[in-house]
Amino acid sequence: MEDIPTGILLISLVILLIISAYFSGSETAMMSLNRYRLRHLANEGNRGAMRARQLLERPDRLIGLILIGNNLVNILASSIATILGLRFFGDIGVAIATGVLTLVVLVCAEVTPKTVAALHPERIAFPSSVLLKLLLKVLGPLVTVTNWITSGFLKLLGVRNVSSSDALSQEELRTVVHEAGALIPANHQEMLLSVLDLEKVTVEDIMVPRAEIYAINVNDDFKVINRQVIQSPHTRVLVYRDTIDDVVGFIHLRDALRLQSKNQFSKSSLLRAVKELYFVPEGTALNVQLANFKRNRERIGLVVDEYGDLQGLVTLEDILEEIVGDFTTSMMPAPSEEIIPQQDGSYLVEASINIRDMNKEMNWQFPIDGPKTLNGLIIEYLEEIPCAKTSLRLAGYPVEVVDVADNMIKTVRVMPAFFKQPEQSA
Known part of the structure; x- marks a missing residue:
């Protein structure tokens, strides 16, 4: 060189x-x-x-x-x-x-x-x-x-596999969606994130509780039944005998109205028109239940516990609302109808409200890993049914029990203006 x-x-x-x-x-x-x-x-x-x-x-x-x-x-x-x-x-x-x-x-x-x-x-x-x-x-x-x-x-060094892997975990995929920015519209981002959250939510979180199910007692007076059919806010109505635990099936209002138009509507024809019941075990994750609804070609099911007792009612629309937001025909009142703002900055809240819906509507952080309603959360925290005017701090929020009736808390006042960091015990 x-x-x-x-x-x-x-x-x-x-x-x-x-x-x-x-x-x-x-x-x-x-x-x-x-x-x-x-x-x-x-x-x-x-x-x-x-x-x-x-x-x-x-x-x-x-x-x-x-x-x-x-x-x-x-x-x-x-x-x-x-x-x-x-x-x-x-x-x-x-x-x-x-x-x-x-x-x-x-x-x-x-x-x-x-x-x-x-x-x-x-x-x-x-x-x-x-x-x-x-x-x-x-x-x-x-x-x-x-x-x-x-x-x-x-x-x-313990390294066996040298091939590359492009798989993303759910949390990594969630980060990708968040960082997409203007590439994905905000409402689309919310829907994608809601899909990822389906496995964290169970049917109990979104079901209509048994006490709030709109249903027809086939043993009621026929005029009462006829009026319930005409005034029903839902397309499918549960039919039972005397007690909600003795359910018969679902009647589609289209079938009931067709019988009425032909002057053939009676208790016997109503029972013949009911559809077979579909039961859902409690604790079923929403992503699993969505697949089950699709596989079984069902749109509505009754949630039952391990003993077979009726706990509530869940529909395909309820699951879809978790993804895309509330429809106009929700089976439960919108949270805004159950939360009334007051001039002093507090809110009067119906204690039967679903905690997840309340948190989502008001951006609050009440715990959701226990009771599903605010009434249940307060009773669990106090370990007794409180009297009116009882005050407590729940998850950092000052809460006052306003009205109690029928062994249930009916209305509470939440004061988020005085919110502090959640306490460990709440």
Whole structure:
């Protein structure tokens, strides 16, 4: 190499630095690619994306190839720089060449190309994938040997699987949705997040409690039954005998009104028109129940406990409302109808309100891992049925019991203006 003209050595050094910059930039660009966008582009037939995706299927081989090429180039550049240093500056030229080459490599072959590649990964990765794929074929045996040795060290460290994984956990997917910003409208983000939350919510959280189910007693006077059918706010109504625990089935108002129009509506015809009951075990997660409704082609079910006792009623619409928000035909009153703001900043709240609905409507943080209603939460906290004018601090909120009747708390006053951090005991 000492016989090679200085000009050729300088040109060779510049070329090697450019190659080093290529390897450095390619490594950063390939590793900075958005794997989901890459998959999308590859599925659309983008050849650059297809090549990059194929290379990234084995990141150990790709990294091995790039590092082998980069190290070979840098070592050769160091040798040429040492010869040039000796020619220009004598013995001290070795130290000068080392210092200058380190600075040049750091700025021109490392920081600059890697920064550009991180900012524009697709522009760098897709074109460079052509050469990387060719080099992988040429240097394949050397890469294989290097990876074999590396795999041995990795096994010693407990690393067995070197293939890449693009799977996202639910929390990671939730972060992706949050960070989508203007790419996904706010209402769409809320729906996507609601879908992710379905497995955390059970049918008891959204069901209509048995005491609030609109139902027809088939043993009532026929005029009462007829009036209930005409005035029903729902398209499907539960039919029972004497007690709600002795349920018969569901009657679709369309069938009842058709019988009325033909003057054939009677108790016997009503019983013949009822549909078979569909039962849902309590504790069923909403995502499971949604799939069950679809599989069984049902839209409404009765929630029962482990003893088979009726607890409430859940519909397909209730589950969909958890995703898209309230419909106009909800089976329960909207939270805003149960929460009345007062001039002093407090709120009069019907104690039978569902705590999840109340928290969602008012952005409060009452606990939801226990009783489902505010009445139940207060009684559980006090361990007794309180008298009117009883005051307490519940989950950090000052609460006053306003009205108690029939062994139930009917109305409470919540004062969020005096809210403090939730206490551990509440």
